[in-house]
Amino acid sequence: MGDKGPGDTGAGVGGANDWEWVRVLAQGRVYDEARPAVNRAAWAAVALAASHGGERNGLRRARAVADRFALRARVAGSVGTWASDPDALVADVLAENGLPDRFLKAVARGLAPVVPLVRDGRLRERGEQWLAVWGPPSGSN
Secondary structure, eight states: TTTTTTOOSSOOTTTTTHHHOOOOOOHHSSSOTTTHHHHHHHHHHHHHHHHHHHHTOOOHHHHHHHHHHHHHHHHHHHHHTTTHHHHHHHHHHHHHOOOOHHHHHHHHHHHHTTTGOOOSSSHHHHHHHHHHSSSSOOOOO
16 A cells, blocks of 8 residues: 555665666666667766666665776776876875775776876876776786
8 A cells, every 4th residue: 555666675765775776777778788878877867866866775885996997997088087087086096095805806907907007107007906806817807
């Protein structure tokens, strides 16, 4: 009874599940390489905003942060550095504290192709050192 629609958990509009649904939908469009780069970049902005919304509404922080890092890495590598700044991404990853190992390893997989795009030499070196710890073994990409 009442006004609940299908799939309504009672959490109200904007609950973590709603935000996660929007993030997944938008992220799928980011990963669709048949779309124009500018369209994919716009969908990335939607996915990032939805990730923040999900985190504010109960989505585990570690997962949300790791998802955002992975998305930003994908955008930098496949859409272009104009859409996601590799220097800012690597600096943000290096500044992040407290992610569980399994999330760090997932972030490293996405970050590996982005670190060579970093313009600041010292930051690129620090990113390479971070990848040496958390990245996949050589030759496993």
